[in-house]
Amino acid sequence: MERYLPMGPLALVVYLVGAPEADQVVVFLSFVIQYLVMAQ
DSSP: OGGGGGGOHHHHHHHHHHSOHHHHHHHHHHHHHHHHHHHO
8 A cells, every 4th residue: 555655646536546444554554644744
């Protein structure tokens, strides 16, 4: 799942469209955490 994160929000959205709901939550939370870490 993490391989989609470095590609940016667009790739994340594309992945979320095809992912099960459980994976959507995990990927979204991972993306949010990564974004917050990078923003600091």
